[in-house]
Amino acid sequence: MRKLRYGMNVTLDGYIAAPNDPSHTSGDAAIGWGGPSDELFQWWLDQELACGLSLYGRKLWETMSAYWPTGDQQPGANQAEIAFARNWRDTPKVVFSSTIDKVDWNTRLVTGDPVAEITRLKAADGAPMEVGGATLAGAAMRAGLIDEYALATYPVLVGGGTPFFTTLDGWVNLNLVETRTFPGGVILTRYETRR
Numbered sequence: 001m002r003k004l005r006y007g008m009n010v011t012l013d014g015y016i017a018a019p020n021d022p023s024h025t026s027g028d029a030a031i032g033w034g035g036p037s038d039e040l041f042q043w044w045l046d047q048e049l050a051c052g053l054s055l056y057g058r059k060l061w062e063t064m065s066a067y068w069p070t071g072d073q074q075p076g077a078n079q080a081e082i083a084f085a086r087n088w089r090d091t092p093k094v095v096f097s098s099t100i101d102k103v104d105w106n107t108r109l110v111t112g113d114p115v116a117e118i119t120r121l122k123a124a125d126g127a128p129m130e131v132g133g134a135t136l137a138g139a140a141m142r143a144g145l146i147d148e149y150a151l152a153t154y155p156v157l158v159g160g161g162t163p164f165f166t167t168l169d170g171w172v173n174l175n176l177v178e179t180r181t182f183p184g185g186v187i188l189t190r191y192e193t194r195r
Contacts, residue, residue, distance in 0.1 A: 002121065003128040004055075006137045007047065007150030007190075009036060010164045011157060016134060018158035033156045037183040038080065040152055045084050047150070051091060052126045055118065057133025058097035061107075064088065064132075069105050094121070096136055115143045138166030148192050149174065155185040 008016045011033065018032055036044065056064065071077060071085030093107040096114040103109045110117050118140055121129060131137045131146070140146050151164065174191035181187055 002052070002124060002126050003147040004118065004122055004140065004145050005047070005051070005128055005130045005148040005150065006132075006140070006146050007044075007130070007148075007152070008132070008164060009152045009154060009186075011154055011161075013157045013159065014164050015158050015161040016164050018161040033154055033158065034184065036152065037186065038078070040182040040186055040188070041084075042080050043180075043182070043188065044152075045080050045087070047130070048084060048087050048091070051128055051130045053121065053129040054088075054091055054093045055121075055129060055131040055136065056093060056095045057136035058095065058100060059135075060133035061093075061095045061097070061100075061103070065103075065105060065107075114139050115145070118145055119143070134162045134164070134166070141166050141172075142168060144172075144193075146193060148177075148190065150178075150188065150190045152182070153187045153189065 010016055011018070035041075068085050068088040071088070072082040073085075074081070077085070089105055091106065093103075093105070094110055094117070095103045095107055096110050096117070098111050100109070114136055118131070122145060128148075131140050137146070173194040175194050176189065177192050178188065178190035
């Protein structure tokens with residue numbers, strides 16, 4: 001059975017995007033409160049390289065596909081960004097949406113029930129999968145499908161926006177498996193779901 005991971009950059013008050021954050025709506029690869037340090041970007045790249053399948057909601061897909069197909073060709077792209085862009089293009093992806101009708105870059109579109117499809121994908125053998133996008137991840141969370149959470153917490157409070165976690169019907173017990181400090185006061189915490 002494959003593991004399903006959910007990880008993102010998050011504010012101290014728990015948001016992955018602030019209200020009216022231009023980077024969240026424009027497709028910019030950076031987040032409004034600052035991009036990751038080179039060291040943190042490398043950590044995310046290592047996670048991506050270990051992933052066998054990426055699952056996206058529509059909004060995150062639009063953000064990622066607006067930049068990463070040519071991210072390695074951008075002026076000033078460093079080695080990690082070049083590697084990330086190439087890996088992003090090569091990694092199989094599934095986009096869950098009922099409002100778009102075409103995807104590309106080694107991607108297939110699912111318009112049906114995301115929980116049923118994610119459950120089916122998890123039942124297969126293979127490298128870990130990652131889920132991205134608050135709405136899609138929230139559905140997977142509520143269904144108890146997420147095996148690992150990774151939060152790169154930035155020292156900023158934005159007071160609202162898109163939360164990392166969704167409202168749940170009950171408790172989910174976790175085991176802390178990694179804690180690490182990155183430049184700029186960013187704290188990474190990684191948890192596994194206790195089954």
